Amino acid sequence: MAHRLIATTAVAAAAATLAGCSWMSSKPDSTPATAGATAPMRNVADTCRSLAGQIIEPGQIGASAKLASGPARIDSASWQSAAPIAVAERGPTPAALITPATPAYCKVLGQIAPVDLKAPPIQFQINLPAQWNGRSVQYGGGGFNGTLITGLGLLPAARFDQPAPLARGYVTYGTDSGHQTKPGEAPQAFALNDEAALNFFHASYKKVRDVAVAVMGQAYGRAPDKLYFVGSSEGGREGLMMAQRYPADFDGIFSRVPVLHWTGLQFAGARNGIATMDGGWIRPAQVKLVHEAVLAACDAADGVADGIVSDAAGCRGRFDVSRLRCQTSGGAPASDNCLSDAQVKAVQALHSPYRFPFTLANGLTDYPGWGVSGENTTSYGPTGGWLSWWLGKAPPAVPPAADNSIAWVYGAGALQYVYARDPKIDPRQVTPEKYAARVREVSALMDATNPDLSAFHARGGKLIVLENMADYAQSPYAGIGYVESVQARMGAGKTAEFLRLYTAPGVDHVGSGAPSQVDMLQALADWVEKGRAPAGLQLVEQAPKAPFTVQRARPLCEWPAWPRYQGSGDVNAAASFACTR
Known part of the structure; x- marks a missing residue:
């Protein structure tokens, strides 16, 4: 596709439409994730409101990947009080039933201007907790996107009774991937514009990542120590795309039911x-x-x-x-x-x-x-x-x-x-x-199907893929085939150093039908930061109301193993099953 992205004059024009001051913070394309980790951290409650109106220059957005970009502008930055957990009676997915508790945090809303002025901007939300643990989580999208991902919800496959990343001290953020679906309009209509299509394909997630790193630098006075990406379905594809196209950008990625072979x-x-x-x-x-x-x-x-x-x-x-x-x-x-x-x-x-x-x-x-x-x-x-x-x-x-x-x-x-x-x-x-x-x-x-993950492996990245075996939104055998292609390309031993593939029997695309919940973010962080590879993980099925009783559990088996009942014991307990081939 000939991406006829308007060059310097259009960037200047886009910048002119975003009035405000600019800052020079940690450059996400060249500064290591650990840079500034020893510097004294600023109080984000003091810096929050000053973020509004700030501009991140195009040179800080996607430059290492040679992505053309307009400037990013912070439209608003407001301090949010802590809020308790809320549970809905009904929802389209298990995770949608739960609105997790949030701590006090700075809510940052903004947009990245397009280069082609006929293309929509890339909207983003960044959540900066008062008590930061030095890490961040980028949330992936779903379907054809077109809705701003807030970064406030539960992660894919998350347990109901455990805190969301923001409550654990992570900076969280998400994007609409560069378009907003309008009522009465097909969700794919944005793809008629080259730049909007490219942003959906892969560019917007990289650009928002760079903006988020710049905002963290301004808000806290230092860059993040570790960066994670977690996504399901389309968001799972986005995570794999980050490992393949932008291997230096994330330390750990969790990709659930990824629509990786998109075409x-x-x-x-x-x-x-x-x-x-x-x-x-x-x-x-x-x-x-x-x-x-x-x-x-x-x-x-x-x-x-x-x-x-x-x-x-x-x-x-x-x-x-x-x-x-x-x-x-x-x-x-x-x-x-x-x-x-x-x-x-x-x-x-x-x-x-x-x-x-x-x-x-x-x-x-x-x-x-x-x-x-x-x-x-x-x-x-x-x-x-x-x-x-x-x-x-x-x-x-x-x-x-x-x-x-x-x-x-x-x-x-x-x-x-x-x-x-x-x-x-x-x-x-x-x-x-x-x-x-x-x-x-x-x-x-x-298509996020490139089996060469050598650059991601070389930078120490870790990747966990989870396929639900009763998935009819996409074939779980696409993800299985992809991991097998990585093993064929890089060797089974080397692949095992940084990649795990798990499967969840009886679970459909969104987590219904069988035990499907697991704290994969903690497993991923332990692997990245402590060198402790995932082991002994369990899937649970919880009642979607407090106290979130575990109704059934199974061991989470690494492909091609699956859980087999051992002949005795509670059929709803994970201990009664063993992974077998």
Whole structure:
């Protein structure tokens, strides 16, 4: 893609629109993270309000990566009083039910001006705690972003009963990735602008990181000792992109259910939606039928029938959807007790790889099929299993409708806005063959599939990847395949020095269906700062109300191991299971 980013004159014009004074703080592109660690720390309560109106010059934003940028401006800086935890009765995800307690902190809101003045600014929020531990956490986004990530919520997979990073003394921050989704507008509409698209692909996260380091330097009088990035889904991809493109910027990264093979996911997701047209759409009662058939074939294989398929990879070989085919002829409609030919073919498409006719970035030629288990997960409303991610409330429409599945709305929209760059085109007409040059271009910019993490390893970085095995928003086998590619490139022994891959059986994309909660930030920090590699981690499932009782627990197993019941003991206790291959 020819990123026609307006050069010096546009930067000057952008700077002129952001009136205010400028400062020279620690330069994030050249100053080590530990620089200034011994300097006396300023009281952020005293410096907070003085941050408003400040300007960070373009030379401090993305310069080491040769990213063009306008200046950043602090629009407001306000002191926030401590607030207690709050729990909602309902929410779209487990984590959304909890608004964690916050300490007293300085809330900083600002924006980074674009170079192309037709592009939106990059909005950001930075939270500066009164009691700083010298560390920071950048939160990743989700979906197509377009909403400001505040950095105030729970981290992905976090336990409900443990403090959020800000309450632990971390500076936290997030961004909208350079665009704001507007009511009535497709979430992918921003991608028609080159700079907005590049910011979403990878540039905005680097730019905001640099701004955050500069703000920390101004607020506290020193740079952070350690920097962490934590994200899930799209945010998981962003974390991997930071390790691959900007390996010097973060000491530790936690990437949960990352949509790393983004190009493959969009085409495969659209393919899966098309498969449910013309009689292939599967009704809710039939989804339950498939779910129960998977459990009958695989649930007890781990030693206990408890509704969780622990050996999800092994179950792929034991479950055959064709056995649910209706014994009818002439294409008669399926009952709730069987599947028609079209429905069987739709499920087989979901389980099959999507193959490209040419090679994408980093040598990939296909996107892996989805696995089995968790088909009927609906623990937290419309965010689990097939009904949310793959099927929706009605068969796919052209153009996509509100009651369609997330996979169709996202995949079809990506094909229209990102690849064809034609909002009116029928997504069924957007094929890799017709748009080969653009597909390769986006893959090179967006897909976080580069297995060469040698620079990240050399700087001492640590990376933890967590895949949920009942995920239908993206295939967990994409992340598994990526880690295996790193092992092939760098060697299994060297990879083990800095990278861990864990899998959570029965858990869907957002954490529903089975034990899914673990304090991964602490595990990551201990590995980075104490050299203590993760060990003995457990997944728990907590009641989403105080006192957040643990209802079930499992050992968190490193791939390819999975938890097997040992034949005795409480089936809801992690101690009754052992990781096995």
